Amino acid sequence: MKMKSTVKYEKKIEELKNLCQLKTDECYEAWMSLTTSNEQLENVRMELDNKFFQNLNLDRALEQQAAKLKDISTKYQCDKRLWVDSIIELERKIKIIKQEHSLLSNKAHDCADSIPELNKMIFAVQALVAQCEDLKLRLNEEQAMRKKLHNQIQEAKGKIRVFCRCRPLSDDEASAGHTTIVDFSAAKDGDIGILTGSSMKKIFKFDRVYTPKDDQVSVFADASPVVTSVLDGYNVCIFAYGQTGTGKTFTMEGTGQNRGVNYRTLEQLFKLIEERKEISTFSISVSVLEVYNEQIRDLLATEPASKRLGIRQASEGFHHVPGIVEAKVENIKEVWNVLQAGNNARAIGSNNVNEHSSRSHCMLCILVKAKNLITGECTKSKLWLVDLAGSERLAKTEVQGDRLKEAQNINRSLSALGDVISALANKSSHIPYRNSKLTHLLQDSLGGDSKTLMFVQISPSEQDLGETLSSLNFASRVRGVELGPTKKQVDTDELQKLKQMLDKAKQELKSKDDALRKSVENFHNLEDKAKAKGQLCKTQEEKLNELENQLSSKVELCKQLERQLWQLSERMMEKEEICSNSQLKVVELENKLKEHVQNQTASLSLQRKVKKLEDILKERTREFELHSGTLQQKVKELENKLKMERESGGSQQKGNELEQKLRQHQEQTMRPGLSYSAEKSQVTPIETIYGMNPPTRRSLNSNGRRMNEMGSDLLKGTESLRELRRKRQIESKGIENNVLLSSALVEKKVWSETNKARQIEQWPCRITRSGKSVNSVEKSFTGNRINWDQGKEPRESSNKLKMWLR
Numbered sequence: 169m170k171m172k173s174t175v176k177y178e179k180k181i182e183e184l185k186n187l188c189q190l191k192t193d194e195c196y197e198a199w200m201s202l203t204t205s206n207e208q209l210e211n212v213r214m215e216l217d218n219k220f221f222q223n224l225n226l227d228r229a230l231e232q233q234a235a236k237l238k239d240i241s242t243k244y245q246c247d248k249r250l251w252v253d254s255i256i257e258l259e260r261k262i263k264i265i266k267q268e269h270s271l272l273s274n275k276a277h278d279c280a281d282s283i284p285e286l287n288k289m290i291f292a293v294q295a296l297v298a299q300c301e302d303l304k305l306r307l308n309e310e311q312a313m314r315k316k317l318h319n320q321i322q323e324a325k326g327k328i329r330v331f332c333r334c335r336p337l338s339d340d341e342a343s344a345g346h347t348t349i350v351d352f353s354a355a356k357d358g359d360i361g362i363l364t365g366s367s368m369k370k371i372f373k374f375d376r377v378y379t380p381k382d383d384q385v386s387v388f389a390d391a392s393p394v395v396t397s398v399l400d401g402y403n404v405c406i407f408a409y410g411q412t413g414t415g416k417t418f419t420m421e422g423t424g425q426n427r428g429v430n431y432r433t434l435e436q437l438f439k440l441i442e443e444r445k446e447i448s449t450f451s452i453s454v455s456v457l458e459v460y461n462e463q464i465r466d467l468l469a470t471e472p473a474s475k476r477l478g479i480r481q482a483s484e485g486f487h488h489v490p491g492i493v494e495a496k497v498e499n500i501k502e503v504w505n506v507l508q509a510g511n512n513a514r515a516i517g518s519n520n521v522n523e524h525s526s527r528s529h530c531m532l533c534i535l536v537k538a539k540n541l542i543t544g545e546c547t548k549s550k551l552w553l554v555d556l557a558g559s560e561r562l563a564k565t566e567v568q569g570d571r572l573k574e575a576q577n578i579n580r581s582l583s584a585l586g587d588v589i590s591a592l593a594n595k596s597s598h599i600p601y602r603n604s605k606l607t608h609l610l611q612d613s614l615g616g617d618s619k620t621l622m623f624v625q626i627s628p629s630e631q632d633l634g635e636t637l638s639s640l641n642f643a644s645r646v647r648g649v650e651l652g653p654t655k656k657q658v659d660t661d662e663l664q665k666l667k668q669m670l671d672k673a674k675q676e677l678k679s680k681d682d683a684l685r686k687s688v689e690n691f692h693n694l695e696d697k698a699k700a701k702g703q704l705c706k707t708q709e710e711k712l713n714e715l716e717n718q719l720s721s722k723v724e725l726c727k728q729l730e731r732q733l734w735q736l737s738e739r740m741m742e743k744e745e746i747c748s749n750s751q752l753k754v755v756e757l758e759n760k761l762k763e764h765v766q767n768q769t770a771s772l773s774l775q776r777k778v779k780k781l782e783d784i785l786k787e788r789t790r791e792f793e794l795h796s797g798t799l800q801q802k803v804k805e806l807e808n809k810l811k812m813e814r815e816s817g818g819s820q821q822k823g824n825e826l827e828q829k830l831r832q833h834q835e836q837t838m839r840p841g842l843s844y845s846a847e848k849s850q851v852t853p854i855e856t857i858y859g860m861n862p863p864t865r866r867s868l869n870s871n872g873r874r875m876n877e878m879g880s881d882l883l884k885g886t887e888s889l890r891e892l893r894r895k896r897q898i899e900s901k902g903i904e905n906n907v908l909l910s911s912a913l914v915e916k917k918v919w920s921e922t923n924k925a926r927q928i929e930q931w932p933c934r935i936t937r938s939g940k941s942v943n944s945v946e947k948s949f950t951g952n953r954i955n956w957d958q959g960k961e962p963r964e965s966s967n968k969l970k971m972w973l974r
């Protein structure tokens with residue numbers, strides 16, 4: 169019975185064994201599947217790590233590229249702003265320049281349009297200039313003609329003209345009862361009669377006769393044509409001759425209120441110079457000197473001469489006094505100052521001015537230098553204005569000593585003057601100029617082409633009859649024609665003819681003068697017009713040139729600006745190209761970033777999957793632990809029951825119960841997934857696991873190893889259980905089996921704790937793990953397996969494996 173029961177149990181055990189084998193196989197397959205999943209998971213993790221590192225690198229590169237891009241973008245923005253500003257500024261400048269250019273173009277067009285007008289004007293101006301030239305020529309001819317006529321008139325009048333002037337009867341003479349012996353009835357005809365007796369009258373003929381009523385103006389009016397000759401280039405000499413006190417100084421110098429010939433002559437000269445300034449330029453210098461006792465004294469010299477002044481003849485035959493002051497005068501005011509200075513100097517060294525003036529010849533020399541602006545002709549002429557010393561006779565004066573000497577010198581010089589004039593009148597071959605200082609000084613202005621005007625001054629008083637007749641005789645001699653009563657008639661006809669000729673000449677001269685004046689006026693008008701036109705033309709030309717210059721400079725500037733703009737546009741295009749490249753790079757980087765983000769998303773999903781799997785693993789592990797604990801408890805219970813059965817001998821019944829309980833337990837543990845496989849693996853022989861191909865075992869990674877360890881613990885537990893069964897069935901030796909089972913369970917518990925700890929540390933370890941460490945672990949694992957196979961204690965090997973895994 170017992171045997172039967174035993175066989176039955178054995179049969180059942182055999183069935184259970186088969187079942188267990190089946191389950192173990194299933195468990196192995198599940199395990200293998202798990203291992204493959206783990207491997208895949210590990211690969212995914214590795215890939216994830218790589219991706220992570222790649223992403224990290226990409227992140228860094230992206231950041232760098234972004235920073236660079238930002239810099240480039242900022243620089244580009246700045247540059248762009250600058251270039252835009254520059255372009256705006258340039259555009260503004262170009263606009264202004266274009267406006268200026270158009271303005272200048274308009275002006276240039278206007279100018280160009282006005283060119284025909286301008287040409288017309290130029291032609292008109294040229295015609296005017298030609299007309300002017302013609303007029304100038306005509307004017308020159310007219311002037312030459314005028315000069316010729318004037319000269320002819322002067323010559324017709326006589327080269328030496330004599331005007332007779334009689335002063336009024338002085339108050340003293342009137343009070344003394346002196347009567348007038350001068351007859352002015354024919355004064356208009358130049359005749360003057362001197363009553364030499366009760367019925368005797370001597371008539372003298374002069375060019376002009378002035379009564380005491382004639383003033384300085386009328387006297388000078390007749391003298392002024394001679395003055396005009398000075399500006400025409402003729403030498404002129406005007407002198408006053410006569411007895412002391414007859415009015416020589418009055419006629420020549422005059423008074424402050426009644427200016428004499430000297431002042432009026434210079435006034436006339438400046439007036440004529442002003443009139444002729446368009447045609448000629450003049451310079452006037454004045455010298456004032458006196459001849460006293462045949463000595464020359466410079467009245468304008470500020471210091472007394474160191475040596476006697478002499479008379480020199482220059483190469484061109486011009487006589488001058490070397491060292492004499494020649495005061496340059498520009499206007500009549502300066503003339504007056506010079507004349508006053510001369511008068512003041514004359515007074516120095518003399519107690520009685522009047523007396524001194526009577527005994528010396530006062531000479532005013534006016535040097536005129538002229539240049540004809542049209543012909544370029546230069547002339548140099550001299551005008552002598554001489555106030556001679558008194559001509560009274562020695563016999564009457566009855567003087568001696570110095571006075572005598574003075575009188576002798578005066579008479580000698582006056583005689584020399586008479587001789588010279590006489591020689592000139594007689595057309596003598598020799599003119600005795602050098603007989604006195606006076607004639608020597610006057611040499612240039614006496615004779616030849618020079619004009620001479622003599623004022624013979626007479627006294628109206630009867631007491632001066634002799635001196636008056638003497639003076640008039642001298643003057644008549646000078647004039648060259650001594651008119652006597654007999655000659656008068658004959659001479660009257662001749663004179664009438666001459667008068668008619670003179671009137672005709674005067675008429676001609678007047679008409680010529682009028683024509684000349686008109687021509688001059690026309691000429692001046694045309695000249696003014698020509699000048700104005702020329703000026704306008706010049707201004708227009710200058711304006712045109714200026715506008716052309718401005719236009720060319722503006723065009724050049726415009727070109728430069730266009731070149732600059734073109735360069736800027738090129739640079740702008742380059743910048744834009746760089747910018748577009750940068751934008752392309754940005755797009756690429758953005759795509760990469762997107763990919764990276766997608767990768768990250770994929771890795772995150774993988775991580776989530778891994779996490780999920782880990783969670784499932786944890787769950788399974790927990791369940792496994794729970795079941796292991798239950799199993800352990802049941803094993804203990806069974807052991808206790810076995811003990812009790814062994815003690816009570818009712819082991820058969822107990823064995824059935826135990827079998828039943830074991831079956832129930834197996835049914836409970838027969839669940840899907842890892843938990844079921846793990847429980848099944850408890851009955852799977854450990855040799856089944858370690859009987860796997862070495863390459864398959866080596867491919868296990870750390871996670872795989874963890875599962876492997878778990879599996880090995882389970883297998884160990886199953887093996888212990890099988891061993892227990894076998895021993896209980898065959899030898900019923902429970903103590904040894906108990907020890908083995910307990911140790912296996914303890915190991916399994918330790919693994920469970922270790923696994924828990926590893927699971928906690930799992931993620932950080934995974935990040936830093938490398939393939940090398942995995943390999944080294946695998947090698948160690950393989951090494952341990954070899955040791956195991958060599959027959960070392962399984963427990964010891966298991967402990968070593970746990971150490972490696974840690």
Ligand SMILES: Nc1ncnc2c1ncn2[C@@H]1O[C@H](COP(=O)(O)OP(=O)(O)OP(=O)(O)O)[C@@H](O)[C@H]1O
Nearest residue numbers: 335336411412413414415416417418522525526558
């Ligand atoms: N035409 C005149 N009308 C009025 N007064 C005159 C005239 N001529 C001369 N006199 C007066 O006669 C006086 C003498 O004149 P003035 O001194 O000019 O003579 P003079 O010939 O120069 O004498 P001297 O030889 O001594 O110099 C002066 O007082 C002057 O004013």
